[in-house]
Amino acid sequence: MICPNCDGVGWYVLRVPYGDPKWSVPQRCDCAAYQQQIAGRAARLGDELGSLKDKTFDSFKLDRPIAPTSWQGKPLSAEAQRIFMTDAHRRCEAWSVDPRGWLFIHGAFGAGKSHLAAAIANVQQSAGRVVRFVTINKLLDTLRSGINSGTSDSMLDDLIESDILILDELSTAQLAECVSDWRFGRIERLINERLTRPTIITSNLAIDDLALPGDVRAERVADRIAGASQIVWMPIASYRRIEREANA
Numbered sequence: 052m053i054c055p056n057c058d059g060v061g062w063y064v065l066r067v068p069y070g071d072p073k074w075s076v077p078q079r080c081d082c083a084a085y086q087q088q089i090a091g092r093a094a095r096l097g098d099e100l101g102s103l104k105d106k107t108f109d110s111f112k113l114d115r116p117i118a119p120t121s122w123q124g125k126p127l128s129a130e131a132q133r134i135f136m137t138d139a140h141r142r143c144e145a146w147s148v149d150p151r152g153w154l155f156i157h158g159a160f161g162a163g164k165s166h167l168a169a170a171i172a173n174v175q176q177s178a179g180r181v182v183r184f185v186t187i188n189k190l191l192d193t194l195r196s197g198i199n200s201g202t203s204d205s206m207l208d209d210l211i212e213s214d215i216l217i218l219d220e221l222s223t224a225q226l227a228e229c230v231s232d233w234r235f236g237r238i239e240r241l242i243n244e245r246l247t248r249p250t251i252i253t254s255n256l257a258i259d260d261l262a263l264p265g266d267v268r269a270e271r272v273a274d275r276i277a278g279a280s281q282i283v284w285m286p287i288a289s290y291r292r293i294e295r296e297a298n299a
Contacts, residue, residue: 100184103169108144111166112290113137120159120288132287136163139283143167146281147174150215150249155280157254161289164253168217171251180214187218187225194234207237211244221254223261226269235268242272246279258282 113136117129139156146154147170154171156164172182193206210216229235254261258277262269 100169100172103165103184104173106166106169107173108140108147108167108170111140111163111170113140115290118288120286122159122286127286135285136287139163139167139285142281142283143171147171150175152249153246153276153280154251154283155254155258155276156251156283156285157257158285159287159289160255162285162287163290164285165219167283168219168251168253172215172217175215181212182215182217183210183213184217184219185210187221190218191225191229191234194237207241210241211248213248215249215251216245217251217253219253221252221256221261223256223263223269226261226272227263227266230266230268239268239272242275246275250279252276252280257284 113133117132117136119129120127120132135158139158143154143156150171156168158164169184172184175182190210226235226238229238258273258280261273261276
């Protein structure tokens with residue numbers, strides 16, 4: 052049976068007078084046609100949860116062993132790291148129940164940033180929301196390949212329209228890589244149009260370190276991220292390294 056609202060295309064336009072803010076603005080339909088569209092787009096972009104699909108807040112080991120480490124040249128004891136880790140877990144779990152604004156989760160390699168982001172994704176997917184989890188490298192590669200097939204804009208639209216967007220592993224090098232080509236404009240659009248939608252970014256860097264000195268465009272993007280985000284800091288020694296050393 053063809054949907055009477057969208058005639059099976061997955062989108063429809065409201066019958067409102069010219070000048071209305073919603074005039075000619077496509078509205079997504081809740082019918083099967085729209086669900087097939089977003090499933091197709093997700094398949095082209097790639098479901099990058101992968102091995103993270105089973106990550107939950109309960110499986111995040113708050114009692115895991117922690118090695119002493121340093122952050123920006125300053126030593127951090129295991130006790131201090133555990134305080135940061137427990138606070139990050141608490142704040143991310145609270146956000147997963149009531150996702151508002153942005154989360155910027157940053158810290159050392161192997162600290163558990165992606166685990167917490169994936170746990171949020173799994174909570175929200177279980178609640179029936181459209182969640183997109185994509186690494187920045189995959190996003191940039193997909194945008195590059197999509198320009199030839201004419202699908203980059205539709206993929207970007209899907210990320211913008213998703214209920215929850217998680218951008219994993221943002222770095223200075225990635226912004227610097229694309230700042231001089233058309234992809235940076237797409238990144239700017241994604242950031243700008245997601246400012247009022249629940250969004251998570253994970254990074255090994257603090258926001259102030261995302262832009263190279265003098266890179267005005269990257270600095271502007273970093274500033275917008277900072278203005279929208281609740282900052283979650285995880286200066287914690289790599290658990291993966293501790294596991295490898297224990298199993299060696």
